[in-house]
Amino acid sequence: MIRIGLAGYGYWGPNLARAVSEAGETVVEMIADQSEAALERAGTRHPSARLTRSIPEMIADPKVDAVMIATPVHTHFDLAMAAIRAGKHVLVEKPMAETPDRARLLVDAADRRGVVLMVDHTFVYTGAVQKIASLIREGRIGDLFYYNSTRVNLGIFQRDVNVIWDLAVHDFAIMDHLFTARPAAISASAAGFIDGSPENLAHLTIFFEDGAQAHLNVNWLSPVKIRQILIGGSRQMIVYDDMLNSEKVKIYDRGAQAPTTPYADMVAYRLGDMHAPALSTKEALLTEVEEFARAITEGDAPMTDGIGGLRVVEMLAAASKSTQMRGFPVDLMTQRVAS
Amino acid sequence: MIRIGLAGYGYWGPNLARAVSEAGETVVEMIADQSEAALERAGTRHPSARLTRSIPEMIADPKVDAVMIATPVHTHFDLAMAAIRAGKHVLVEKPMAETPDRARLLVDAADRRGVVLMVDHTFVYTGAVQKIASLIREGRIGDLFYYNSTRVNLGIFQRDVNVIWDLAVHDFAIMDHLFTARPAAISASAAGFIDGSPENLAHLTIFFEDGAQAHLNVNWLSPVKIRQILIGGSRQMIVYDDMLNSEKVKIYDRGAQAPTTPYADMVAYRLGDMHAPALSTKEALLTEVEEFARAITEGDAPMTDGIGGLRVVEMLAAASKSTQMRGFPVDLMTQRVAS
């Protein structure tokens, strides 16, 4: 059994603790939170876990094999670094760190220490994204042309991060998993319409090195909730609508072809069948905790490893920089990290 | 009765001719097309109209009071200018001209000659857009925050114009009608994935002078057809889904408010009712032809007049320029036209 120490029992921590206790190879060894009330709630749900108000004490505890960090973003770096230095495996909430530099320091430290560093990009572990990834790997979609995501709803306004760091981060993580080509540049514009709160609306265009384009439309001030991703490929196309109760992923055998003879000068269309595969209904967070356990046991990289987390932070940083230049594209090439 | 001369009986011309014959105050006097086959079709449908293969002859005809131009874009300027100089009222297909300069020359010429110059921005005359416009005018939406349009489908690839000139033009015309603030700059990126054809995918951000933002997502290579516009205001919000058979326009009494006291630091949400008003089911094109007749008879500007057509062409030109600079925002301020 892998003994988990959990830092932070606020909004997301309880979900992690539950998943750890439901997974086969992990157990909640300790829970640390500065709030007495949070610890009380933790004790009721996890009576066999030891509780402490000191995260450093938990990190130092010899009976803790791995640490999960579910604290505010600005604390991720210090806590993750301390855990790595203590020789613990680490799963850290998204985004991994506030800056690419700090994210890279964590990757390098985990590398040197030989521990697993994983980022909690939960969406990657959904049945929908896993199915899309396997369709792409099998070549059924063909060359990827575009990724188009609409991720809008009313609230919840964050106080510390804007809508890009809150919502676009999910698409960055999903794209990092799906695309083999890497983003070359990002153009982003943002606007805020509620005084005293961060930008609530943003549009981002990501230019991939192979010519593909992604576009993200994120907004906290939409009257309706939309979670829709269109993926266009040379062979087939995908619509992934996460608001549906079933048939979330639809694959369309549709497309257009360039004229094949010099005399035929019209674009031809293909209008074939649509197919909605059955998706795994296993909870994403449970799959993720099992992946963390597997990576620790087998010693290889998890699907959402530190390098991927670093790439996502780089994209976030580039997007933020672009918004300050009214959409001027920010190059990712020079600072890019090989996977 | 206003006697109409129609130039061009190809794809759109027959629709204009039918609407002219159905409207109360207009009659199809002449139809001109270079194709004998087109004229034959025109004769069957409109037996009382005179036919000719010479558009100049039709423009010069003393029994023609007004000319409608439904020919390829590159001919709009010459034909419209000839008609204006002949003292005819003119309705010209969108886009009004290929460049802002030429559009402005038409506006000035019509002004000097005292004839009506109108552009066929059909969408503006739909029951949906007219209802949205009246809601905005009545103050029910409040300050406009954003306009967000997804206008994607599979095909029809155009050979001469790209997806911006084909699809985004509709949103430019609708926004020109709905917004009183004017666009200050446009950022656009485009991509083409089918060899030998124009760009099929584009994302445009329009920055309005009052801080509002619009975003357009247009694509000819989407597996599904989407026509969805979200409009966010300080009081209410609108979702306009043109693919629905009914309830195309929904108004949500929803929003977010900044904290009103120094101690309350959280954004508050309002989650009220939704309302879908009954819309006029009158055909947009018929409403448009009647507006043309009304403008001629009463001597005042039609809803989609030449100035509006010029502003739309300016937006198209700015968007095209931005795509060549990978999304660098192109300023509209200096070349802007007062309404």
Added chain:
Amino acid sequence: MIRIGLAGYGYWGPNLARAVSEAGETVVEMIADQSEAALERAGTRHPSARLTRSIPEMIADPKVDAVMIATPVHTHFDLAMAAIRAGKHVLVEKPMAETPDRARLLVDAADRRGVVLMVDHTFVYTGAVQKIASLIREGRIGDLFYYNSTRVNLGIFQRDVNVIWDLAVHDFAIMDHLFTARPAAISASAAGFIDGSPENLAHLTIFFEDGAQAHLNVNWLSPVKIRQILIGGSRQMIVYDDMLNSEKVKIYDRGAQAPTTPYADMVAYRLGDMHAPALSTKEALLTEVEEFARAITEGDAPMTDGIGGLRVVEMLAAASKSTQMRGFPVDLMTQRVAS
């Protein structure tokens, strides 16, 4: 070329005439209508057709090979019988006649005279129904368990027929085409909520001889338009939603299985993929006219022949009888017609 004489140029007749003129092997030879205004409209659209106010004259005309009857229901029998006796092939609007007896007389007469008798059950010729029929034939659906149709909308109230004869007739025709088992009994209840007009709401249960059940929910007084058919089979299940713009037919690889071992006492579920085949977009009415021409040329029965039309009329009569007995099931066995 098969020369068609059309009786009735009111609501549906113009559609038939257009389809006849578009199909490859038929031509509109004559059009007969008692209304001078209707004939005028007919002349404009079909300048080469001969016009007459006398249907008998048209039926007797030696240049008319086949007659299409698009007149009110109570005239179907007399006109169809006259045409059959004149040796003409006949396509008659649905329902074929007012009573099963009269429908049977037409079938017998056409049989003796050796002419084609076909009923205009247009829905059967849609791409959707044809696809469903082929899926059933190929065994992909397995044994048919149930057919469940919701066919409701607001209006159009008919004056002469109630909602069963107006709407349920479509499902009767579709089921007659899809099911090989025959209906054994029908239970129906109806209600009318608008004074002075026929029943606007009805629920019908059809008991098939093999245990399958169909259920129809028809209503002229629904706030929304629904056209949804669920078909359950032992292998797969179908949802056919005719209000969708695309993917009208969806096939679900889902079902339940009885326990297979004495110790396993729970029903097991199968939750597989969904598949939406591309459907033919050819107009149903055109397909139907071509089927009429094919039957005449090749001398065999059309898909919706007189026998099928008779079975549909029998179902309508049985349903009407049941509604007068508050849903008491009316047996179809004794009066049933072999296909």
Added chain:
Amino acid sequence: MIRIGLAGYGYWGPNLARAVSEAGETVVEMIADQSEAALERAGTRHPSARLTRSIPEMIADPKVDAVMIATPVHTHFDLAMAAIRAGKHVLVEKPMAETPDRARLLVDAADRRGVVLMVDHTFVYTGAVQKIASLIREGRIGDLFYYNSTRVNLGIFQRDVNVIWDLAVHDFAIMDHLFTARPAAISASAAGFIDGSPENLAHLTIFFEDGAQAHLNVNWLSPVKIRQILIGGSRQMIVYDDMLNSEKVKIYDRGAQAPTTPYADMVAYRLGDMHAPALSTKEALLTEVEEFARAITEGDAPMTDGIGGLRVVEMLAAASKSTQMRGFPVDLMTQRVAS
């Protein structure tokens, strides 16, 4: 504080216990279940509740003010009767009893003993049904014409009860709450397509004494889950779709009117606005527990009292009887209970 004793901690019991502990005026005093494992789960969640394997012991406990019964249907009568006789208030799972006679005995006993008898018809307490009820009460819908419910899904096949007792019971309870007119007769047909399990498909028509009609379509063997209720009235109409994430209840200002003058013989349609009111998002079960507490404290009848529970059981019994006669309508008039 009202001290609750809960009988049964299987599938539904834990939900009741949670709601009791969340409501303001109730507390979980005891939990009784014959299964040791169930009691263990109960102890973890409700550490301050006393546990017992003997339901009679719990009923007799002087510190228990009211009993909630969440055990199998065939035990409802005995347990509820024992609790009533012990002077306890009772909330019993739906259906209240297996037969109308037994349901009536419970009503009479509670009456004599002066205790509250309430049935757990949870749906009645949803924001959606409460909103619809208030719209009807305010006269906005007008006279009720029909109630039409489609309640279908794949599984869960029950072993002991058929689809009528499992699914139609919800509509019976909702109608009992919404309609002031009472059902006069019920016609029902059912079919089962999986060997060894109860009927999985049924269609029910309920004839109300004032001419209104209800129709229920329930099915465990549908490929898709549908929860849609249409309610037609003389003034407005309602569509309630419980599968939607928002805007579950839509009110349409639509209808048809009989001709008002002798010369106007056509039915006229009204096509007005649609309105989707914001619904209470409070959990239905919590509202229900508070209603139970309120009825106990104030001494008046709860919304879903024993009489209503009896009427629902009568409808279930009548429907079952009708299915054995292939839909012959079973009269409810003679056995009807005044509200």
